[in-house]
Amino acid sequence: MNTTHHLRKLFGRTMEGLCLAAAVVAMIPLFAFLWQLFAKGAGAITLALFTQLPLPPGEVGGGLRNAILGTLLVVGMATGVGIPVGIGAAIYMSEFADPRLTAALRFCCDVLSGVPSIVMGLLAFQLVVRPLHHFSALSGSLALAFIMLPVVVITTQEMLHLVPHSLREAGHALGIPSWRIAASISLRAAAPGILTGAILSVSRIAGETAPMLFTAFGNPYQSLDPNAPIATLPHTIFTYAISPYDDWHRLAWGGALVLVLGVLGATLLSRFILWRHQRGLNA
Amino acid sequence: MDDAVLDSTGRITPGQILPYRAEDLQRQGSGRSADRVFRLTTGLCAAVVGALLLVVILFMVKGSALAFRDHGFGFMFSPEWDPTNQKYGALTFLYGTAYTSLIGMAIALPLGVFTAVALVEILPRGPAKLISLAVELLAAIPSVLLGLWGIFELVPLVRRFEIYIYKSPTGLRHLPIFSGAPLGVGYLAAGLILAIMALPFILSVTREVLLQVPASQREAAYALGATRWQAIWRFILPYSWKGIFGAGLLGLARVLGETMAVTMVIGNTPQIKASLFASGYTLASVIANEFTEAPSELAISALISLGLILLVVTIVLNAGARLMILYLNRRMGTREVK
């Protein structure tokens, strides 16, 4: 009896060891990726990366200025549409709609957030690129707006949900009109969380490539025309990564590092905002 | 308004404190219409969101119409992909998507579940939080960047492994699953990348499921004289398996639509092969690669049809998994002893 017990304990310890090993293995991809990212990308971070345009294939040098500005433009336009509409929808769901409608809309958002981004690109293609017969930054922005919309709605609605009902009731009791309550009371209370969600959704679409392939399409030259094809950073990274040119590979890693630092910066910014707000609350 | 008046008993008359007469209580003019405008605007936003889902489905069906009309329903199961002869079929890509997703989930599920067990049941809180953060950050990495890493780091590693198997004196390379040239790119590499992308999701959901196991269940298990592993394996995991299954479904739904990282490491060859070493093609990656160079309206429609298949599958999986979780929550709520 004692030996079986010892064996059982030994077996249990072994299995637990396996679980710990799994935890270690699970960490490897992140560190492997970050290691390569910094090892290969750091060297490419020069002023030229931000100021120069790409050179013809095969030539050494050049930069990613058009792609970086392109991403800023496309993401900016998408955000300009996605965030207001998303927040508006969330406000409607949390302040005005009856629970059944809210649940149905929320379900829609959950399903929408699971739609592959390339499908949203196909939608934008059919809605904009096809009728206009050319690729454009606008169509790219639209695709990104479609992708970001459900995410913004979900996070905003959850943040608004956290605002205690008593606050709203107090507003009603004071005779404040509903729209004012929503804007000044609920939104303000939920603002940091909403802002965080917004920043995170922006950083997510900044990294989207698949929809860009047949909407924004890419552009080796500098362009800021919404009605023309435009280069975006992730798309350029893709093109360069699968190319046979070493220098383009170098630029791809550089661009990757810029993208990661941008996303990291955005995440840290949102955490900082939350922290400031928490401190303000505790003061 | 009535002037402030104290009546004979010294009490303040209503006119003083509440200067509104009954008629004034109706909010008039700008207050009301501002409310209506606001309601309307936000309602419109909500309508847009609701409409978006319908619009997506509608346009994807519309765009696929040509291909389905031309090939009939057999399009779904045809392994042909011949742009020059205008013959298209989805089977190759269904296979590729299914095969790579299967490999990815087969790796990510056990890895994720055992890691979650380690984080919730075995490790102290500090290291557990660090590790879970490290894995969750993985989810923030854009697909194309993982693909970049995949091309230059993962594929060479996979290639070394494939060469090792190829050269192995045990003749493993004659097994159908290991047959073919050891190129590095192919189903195995794509499956590994998908495993990396599914892992953070499975880990975070499983962690939550495990944390929700009631203390009373753990107490019951340990009080009976269970070792820690027995408590985990025989009681805690079985209690959680439905939630873990839901996590698996949602992770699968996410992995099916992954485009860039897969495109960069799968080899992009329209063929159906059993071997892990073989190159393949998934629904998402063929759209990514060939859409801009589609030679005809029919080709475009065929690609959109593949997108429609992707859409339908992910919607069904997502909706199904969420409905299942809803149903389970309701049942668990009534099952628990009051």
Add this chain to the structure above:
Amino acid sequence: MLACKNVTIEFNKTAVIKNVSLEFPVKRVTAIIGPSGCGKSTLLRACNRMHFLTPGAKVTGAVTLNGKDIYHKDVDAVLLRRRIGMVFQKANPFPTLSIFDNVVAGLRLSGLGSKARLQEAAERALGDAALWDEVKDRLQQSPMTLSGGQQQRLCIARALAVDPEVLLMDEPCSALDPIATAKIEELMFRLRERLSVVIVTHNMQQAARASDRTAFLWMGELIEEGDTETIFTAPTKPMTEDYLTGRFG
């Protein structure tokens, strides 16, 4: 025999049980009574080393079983818990297992696999818990189909199946109706023939009805203990008298 000697239990440096010494006579029912929050459950859980689940808990002093300190590093907690069983306040059957599998769960943990032996043990345990007649035709069903009282008796059967020396019961009837409570008190009485029972209860009448010895705890300290009859009819400490007559708690 299970006994506590100068046991002090701290949660994050706050003492919840202070220097309690108590013996739980063999084959008798001992009740621990006292107002809410006096530490009864805490003391009980220390007797089968259940505080390992609580971070920040520290047990000092000696809890001994037949003279051996159960907290000694040579003592295997897992084996210990097969000799000292526990039933909890809220019935906690395993929902993923059938009624039969629940009862024999403890036996399976020790590796007992033979179907015949398991069947025999289940029948005996369910009989001891006065549940056999009610479930003998639905052993494969889920325990969640049982009523609250039945589930608690199932948990008792589960604890009894491993044949422990001591059964610790932490307010086992507090969630049950009077009829179910009566059934459990009755089976407690019969169990005395085979093992020792320690029951924590906030219900004084239950302690008076069902126990041989009673210990009165207040604010983590043992105020008085002795034969149940003596405690209830002629307590020596005024605080005991006050509690029994309902002056506080």
